[in-house]
Amino acid sequence: MDIDTQLIADSVREPALFAGLFERHAATVHRYAASRSDRQTADEILSETFLVAFERRANFDPERGQVRPWLLGIATTLLRKHSRVEARAYLGLAADHARRILVNDAFEETDARLDAVAALRSVTERLPKLSQGDRDVVLLYAWEQLSYEDISQALGIPVGTVRSRLNRARRKLGAALDPQFSDPKEAGHGFAETLA
Numbered sequence: 447m448d449i450d451t452q453l454i455a456d457s458v459r460e461p462a463l464f465a466g467l468f469e470r471h472a473a474t475v476h477r478y479a480a481s482r483s484d485r486q487t488a489d490e491i492l493s494e495t496f497l498v499a500f501e502r503r504a505n506f507d508p509e510r511g512q513v514r515p516w517l518l519g520i521a522t523t524l525l526r527k528h529s530r531v532e533a534r535a536y537l538g539l540a541a542d543h544a545r546r547i548l549v550n551d552a553f554e555e556t557d558a559r560l561d562a563v564a565a566l567r568s569v570t571e572r573l574p575k576l577s578q579g580d581r582d583v584v585l586l587y588a589w590e591q592l593s594y595e596d597i598s599q600a601l602g603i604p605v606g607t608v609r610s611r612l613n614r615a616r617r618k619l620g621a622a623l624d625p626q627f628s629d630p631k632e633a634g635h636g637f638a639e640t641l642a
C-alpha cells in the first residue's frame with residue numbers, strides 16, 4: 447500500500463491524518479486549477495477538492511487507481527462549474543507564456559521561440575472551442591502529464607474514450623501542434639511539451 451492510500455485509510459479512523467494528504471497534493475491540485483482558472487477560483491477549487499475528498503475518503507478504492515488522479519478528477523468536475531472563468535484564463539495563459547518565453551531570449555533562439563509563442567497562442571485560442579470532455583482529457587494529459595489509465599480513473603471513463611478524445615482534440619487543435627505528434631501511441635508527452 448502506497449503512502450497516499452495509507453493516509454486515506456488511516457484518516458478514516460483518525461480524520462486529522464487527512465492533513466498529510468493535503469500537504470502532499472495541495473500544490474499539484476492548486477497548480478492544475480490555476481492553469482484552468484483565475485487565482486481566486488483556483489483557491490476555491492483547492493478547498494472544495496479536499497473537502498469532497500475528505501467526505502468521500504472512506505469510499506476511495508485503491509484498486510481503481512492512485513490518489514493523485516482521483517484528486518485531479520474531483521478538481522476537474524469542480525472546474526466544470528467555472529468554465530466561463532476558464533475560457534478567459536486561456537487568453538491570459540497564452541500572454542503569460544509568451545512573455546516568459548520572450549524574456550531573456552538569445553538571438554539565435556528567437557525564431558524557435560517565436561514559433562513556440564505562435565503555436566501556444568493558437569492552442570490556447572482553440573482550447574475553449576473543444577468540448578468539455580475533450581478539453582479535460584487534453585489538460586490532464588498535457589499539463590498534469592497523467593497517463594491514459596490515470597485520466598480514465600480521474601474522469602471515470604474507459605481508457606478507449608480517453609484515447610478517442612485525445613485524438614479528436616489533436617485533430618481539432620490541428621496546425622497548432624507539431625505534425626510528428628499526430629500518433630498518440632508515439633507521442634509520449636511530446637504533446638505535453640507542445641502545450642506546456
